[in-house]
Amino acid sequence: MTLTALFSLTSYGVLAYEVNGESFPANFKITSWTAEDGKSTITSEGVVGEGYGKVYLTHTFNVNSDDGMSGEFTGQARTINQDGELQYASLQGSWTRNGTIVTMYSFDTLNNGVINHAQGKVDLFAGTLKFEVFEVN
Numbered sequence: 001m002t003l004t005a006l007f008s009l010t011s012y013g014v015l016a017y018e019v020n021g022e023s024f025p026a027n028f029k030i031t032s033w034t035a036e037d038g039k040s041t042i043t044s045e046g047v048v049g050e051g052y053g054k055v056y057l058t059h060t061f062n063v064n065s066d067d068g069m070s071g072e073f074t075g076q077a078r079t080i081n082q083d084g085e086l087q088y089a090s091l092q093g094s095w096t097r098n099g100t101i102v103t104m105y106s107f108d109t110l111n112n113g114v115i116n117h118a119q120g121k122v123d124l125f126a127g128t129l130k131f132e133v134f135e136v137n
Contacts, residue, residue, distance in 0.1 A: 019117060019134050024050050026118065028057060028129040038063050042122070044129050053081030057129070061095060061102075070096040077108065087111055093118075100125040107136070 028046035041060045048055045059075040075091035093106035102122040109115050120131030 019119065019132075021134055023132045023134045024048070026052075026055070026120075026131040026133050028055070028131075030122075030127040030129065033124075042129075046129075048079070048133075050133075051081055051085075052079040052087070053085075055079045057091070059091065059104075069098070070094070073104070073106075089116075104129075104131070106131075113137075 026046065026048045028044035030042055030044045032041075032043045034041045039060055039062045041058065044057045044059075046055055047053065056078045057075060058077075059073050061073045062071045064071040072094050073092065077087075077089040077091055079087045079089075087110055089108045089110040091106055091108045093104055095102050095104045097103075100123060102124060104118070104120055104122060106118040107115065108118060115136040116133050117136050118131040118133045120129060122129045
């Protein structure tokens with residue numbers, strides 16, 4: 001098998017990546033956007049089901065491509081439900097941008113040991129983040 005054929009098969013597998021199984025929606029409104037050289041930080045908040053309650057997010061997006069259209073991000077989440085239970089999470093993943101839409105793929109580790117995979121879109125013009133969240137463990 002030539003390298004070209006192997007690369008073609010590998011690329012197809014990456015493009016065909018699809019997550020399935022139980023999931024829940026998580027939608028947020030951007031509350032601030034801070035721009036710096038080579039990175040931007042977005043904060044957002046929303047109410048999420050599955051016992052999370054009010055959720056506050058901070059994502060710092062770093063550019064790692066020459067065209068500025070992709071990179072990685074890190075962040076933090078804090079949640080508080082109506083019973084006063086507080087949870088926190090470390091957020092990390094990759095992003096790409098097409099026009100006003102940023103597509104994100106995230107793996108999030110919560111303080112209770114749960115690992116979530118979230119994938120979704122940030123609409124920079126509308127000021128929204130819309131994710132589908134899948135529990136990994």
